[in-house]
Amino acid sequence: MRNKKATSEASSILTIPGLQSAGWPAFLGIAVILIGILAFPVAFDVRFYFVQVGILIMFYATLGTAWGIVGGYAGQHSIGQAAFVGIGAYTSTLLYMKLDISPWIGLIAGMLLSALIAAVIGYPLFRYGLKGDYFALGTVALGLIIFEITTSFSTITGGSQGIPLKYEENPLNFQFPNRTVYYYIIFIIWILTVFISYKLRRSRAGFEMLAVRDDEIAAARGGISVLKAKLTAFILAAVISAAAGTFFAQFILFLDPSTVMSLGISVQIILVAVLGGMNSYLGGTLGAIILIPVSQLLASTFTERPGTDIALYGVILIVLMLFMPNGILGLFRNSPKWRKIVGW
């Protein structure tokens, strides 16, 4: 049965070649890398600081990969993506703090609320906006508005002072005595996101996003609903970002607007995706692996001049856009073999 399916897939030119066609070395490589990542916090007696950097890398890898779905696959450059991280973080945190609802349920609630907000904002922007620029501007506005709302409704949200999360050590509360557990939770979120992105690229829905990115008019001529493709991408990216947001709030146990939804975070997310290669399901991950350690270093170097790191990101982003618009993995796209692996 399995075999039959495999051969019929191989002989179909209407299937996008995936990892399986890259053969066992690819799978071996993936297995080694995954085992390495899983073993890292326990196998070597690493300082928790490095585990924490690992958590940050996977957190941004998740956000960068999610951004790749809307910005890379669908070609819609969402600039205020951190708004959804904030929505996720605040939804679960407020439900937990005010109503004692488990952050696990809050996680789902945040994802749903993000989906709703993405749909409500995305629909008019995609439906009536003339071109992608309107969408980009709209998402900047969204980011600022959500930031302002959170800051000004301080009686509920704690405003710019933030809210410390109450600590009640209990897995049901998304809180664990052993902080290494967070490493594995974000690992799961990250690997799921990469898997979704990989599968999406090979599915009809993802495929429609790519067609829309390339040429909206031609996509419509092929029977594709341009609105639906863009909206699906935007909502999917928002939902994943919200999940990451809930995770982050639980991890640091403190929440204020600038920690989860500053423009700097939005820029960082885009930078991660663009550097790695936003059209590849691995782009966000590669970007995060390179950029997060660098940014940690920058932030600690320029502690007395806050904002320097963000300004520097801006410069890196512009240089990238100009000279390597397809990111690092984009360099592999012209090799058919590598294209299968990086999933261009």
Place this chain on the structure above:
Amino acid sequence: MAQDCGLVTMASSILSIQNVKKSFGGLDVLKGINLEIEEGKITGIIGPNGAGKSTLFDIISGYQKANEGKIIFEGKDVSKLMPHLLARQGVIRTFQLTRIFRNLTVAENLLVFASNSKNQKGNSNERAIELLEFVHLSGLVNDEASTLSYGQSKLLEFAQVLMHSPKILLLDEPFAGINPGLIDQMMQHLRKLQSEGLTIVLIEHNLPMVAKLCDSIAVVTNGVIEMHGAPDVIVNDSRVKEVFLGGH
């Protein structure tokens, strides 16, 4: 206003263009187009540059909205439908300036068109292989479409629209830039599709070619259908000769 030069019967029209008007700013491009497209026939549309032929295609396929008038497809008013919905109904077009997905591979370009049609028939994979064979692109299946030549892009677009199993195919100058041998094959292919029931409308400047392929020809000038009739009648009309064979 249109002169009926025999042959055209109203009996089985699949597409009916009724009093379609379109202006851009102060420029009245279409001033009341009336045209019946007969089911299962190949209809040619000719007319000088800038006559509004492509604009008429844009209106039929939903990319532009007419200022006035109606488009009736299979008895239903489709004037307000979005392009992708018209495509799903089986109204499929090519563009004068070829549109393919440049960052996707040749195979992926076909995949877009392999479904999303209410009119799907047969195995789409076999169909794709056949079509690629036909347009000589089989060897380039996994190449990025941006690497194709102009003519190859055009052929890919031709294969794409056939992937979709349209009910009515609107071709905007399909032969421009294609080598003559292949044009003959494309014409044969279109005839074959016609024999399977497909309705085809094509815009073409090469008069002998239109005359050879089409069952009827409509002439667009000054924003209206000046004439619509059998190829031999149209080709021999003095006014058509004047416009097309440089009689002025």
